[in-house]
Amino acid sequence: MKKRSNAPFFWLLFGAGGVLSALLGSALVLITGLATPLGLGLHSDFMSYPRMLAFSQNFIGKGFVFVVIALFAWHAAHRIFHSLHDVGIPHGTPSKIMCYGSALVMTLVAAFSLLRIGFY
């Protein structure tokens, strides 16, 4: 029997991550990276420890954080892997491990940390 391609699986993660980052990426970067640190429109304790802990202990909050990190990472890894060809780096096992490996590490670190934070 012919070995089935795993391409659709990676493509699905790429597509889902692409849509999610297109819809939420700008707002999230603005909130976590600019508005909160600068206290622009949001209190500077918007991301204080008690608030973020409660958010990550909540079932929905935890799922949201995990899905954002994992899908953003797999989307980026897939897209960067296929763009390497355009900058003269041929496809191969090393570039595949670097790209998809980075997404896998981010996914596992996020999952491990979120489980460690626990449920409330």
Added chain:
Amino acid sequence: MKSQIDVKTVRRPYVRPMAGWWKGNAFFVRYMVREATAVAVWIYALVLTVGVLRLGQGEAAWNGWLDAMKSPLSLSLHLVLLVSMVVHTYSWFEIMPKTMAPMVINGERLSAERIQRTGWSVAAVAFVVTLLLAVWSQA
């Protein structure tokens, strides 16, 4: 027969250079800019991953991450990330008519403009709603 290995070749076959091949054509410049937004998405995923890791390590670690987010380096990085994310959103829906399967409504194929405008509108609404949710969550 003489071994081929001993013969020093004088052939210098032309290898078309890869560097900057896309720079001379506006279409390919747009393509490369579009693909480069993936780097921003990757970096932001990494920033969040480190954040969640620090959150799991306790209050002191988390506050260290928050302080790092206030550094000029982080603020300028996030300004670049924000611009890249906007470019990603714009281009993602700009090329959507070519990346999604054709959609037929009432016997007519959904036009490219309709698909693009719908995507950009949904993205704008998602942007505003996310910011409003953040503001309201403080009350």
